[in-house]
Amino acid sequence: MSNPLPQGANIGILGGGQLGRMLAVAASRLGLKAHIFEPGANPPAGQVADQVTTASYEDEAALHRFAQSVDVITYEFENIPTSALDILEQIRPIHPGRQALAISQDRLSEKEFLTGLGLKVAPYANVTSAAEAEAAAQSIGTPSILKTRRMGYDGKGQDRLKNVSDMKKAWQAMQGAPSVLEGFINFSHEVSVIAARTSDGQVACYDPGENVHCEGILHSTTVPATLSAAQRMDAVLLAGQILNALDYVGVMGVELFVTADGLIVNEIAPRVHNSGHWTQNGCDICQFEQHIRAVVGWPLGDGSRHSDIRMENLIGADMERVPELRETNAALHLYGKSEIKPGRKMGHVNFRI
């Protein structure tokens, strides 16, 4: 491995939520320091970071100071304003790189990239006008789902179509935001592959996990997933193909639908992923450490799993389960968020199965 960053190096992390928090902890385990950049006050990651910059992504001076104070930059979410990235990348390397960010920030680009690799995605149509909306509803049919091209996550910025006639209202709800209509897929279940790649092309994948969503938010991930050996191999190979095509550095979450006709790529996320939290108790080198290793030029762990795990998210009022959960030997991971809100990810728990 060429030129790993030395002990005590500073990792700049854009975003101070739970993913930034767990990245900061993983960095500490490798003797590295984390500097969080986050517009919101008192971010969860700030509690475990060496430094925190509280500033907007429009604050050019703050972006400059942040970049100059660190050795490398990474992020916990993909919707970072392009103008901020333009400033930061002049000063320090950003991993994963701009191409992965650009693709994952835009559902249309993502689908075109994936189909360009020969991978299967759900039928889709670009929607930028009422006329295109109508045509898309006719060609894709129903049930289908209209999603904004940009800034959607955890089921936000989405509207389901039961009938073609639902399109009018759905398109109006998008308020003119460029969107994509996705056809439904007849899939048996969803799995995801947490894959990692270093700058010199080493790729390592964890075993796929089986995801259950609830109201558009991940509810649980179970490892191992229900997959044949051939499907498992396919999943890992296609993840590697995506990472190599992007000359990717870091961890990526690749969500896949399992169908009778093979695996269909649902979505990619150029970052550590909620469906990879099981690795904290299933592996010695978890996805957070794996990401930091890639970003600072260390070799990757091989993704080997010592235990089978079911991860369950603790969302909003699920925090009421904590008193009962702490009576068990399950591994609790709480995010230090002061306020419980419906739909807010407050923590997760890893059960040995």
Add this chain to the structure above:
Amino acid sequence: MSNPLPQGANIGILGGGQLGRMLAVAASRLGLKAHIFEPGANPPAGQVADQVTTASYEDEAALHRFAQSVDVITYEFENIPTSALDILEQIRPIHPGRQALAISQDRLSEKEFLTGLGLKVAPYANVTSAAEAEAAAQSIGTPSILKTRRMGYDGKGQDRLKNVSDMKKAWQAMQGAPSVLEGFINFSHEVSVIAARTSDGQVACYDPGENVHCEGILHSTTVPATLSAAQRMDAVLLAGQILNALDYVGVMGVELFVTADGLIVNEIAPRVHNSGHWTQNGCDICQFEQHIRAVVGWPLGDGSRHSDIRMENLIGADMERVPELRETNAALHLYGKSEIKPGRKMGHVNFRI
């Protein structure tokens, strides 16, 4: 469990070394914040703590502010000045409590406490004068080892006697510090039990680990240790007996010599212990989380182990092993210390065995 501290509570930790660092990380996992009190600048624990107070243990105003900013106080080392504890305990609870600290700060008190419980310790004699030194050397014989009663750790403040005539020089080296002469024990190996207790008397022990020391510093711990089922049970029971006798709250390290005549207590440490670092990769609830759980009034993990582990310390120049170790899948834990010094604990590595 009565009155566990709520999410977001502040844990005050006296000492900012690697133990404080790993305690802070464990606190974060439970949604809690850590505030480190440490006289030295840039402590390793500060990199992952929510707050750091840099002040001397003589700074009464700083001690007041620190105590008032936290909900409960714990520590990573036992040699905390009594005057500081007097101030802190007026303001917030300190766990583990004063009795455990007083005993472990003084080798003589410790031995008297242990023998008072009916436990075996090495033959010993109190040495406070040249005359007592001479008498002790005669009664305990050689080989033996003269240790200061207070402030010794990692082989410091110790002198070995090969012959009775060595005592004169050894006692002079102590410069009048009250000391204890310990007779050597014919033991096959050393094990340690990492035990924990809550305020309402729940006790949990991890399986004993087998320790190898090198030049007075722990070199490795291997779990499971070489012990018969009866010895394993003895080890755990005597650890529980010690914790109950002290009405102890938190994690304690109990070092034991294994001899043909049974287990002999070498030393107790009222804190998380280097010989318990294997729990980070052998258990879902590691010793650091276990300690935090006890201190904040959560129920304990039951100490169950999912994997067999060999922990090796990385001391001083052992850091040269890091490039090779990071090519393996071993779990590295580095402490973020900027300067490598001979004998300085820089990190450790947990190997799955």
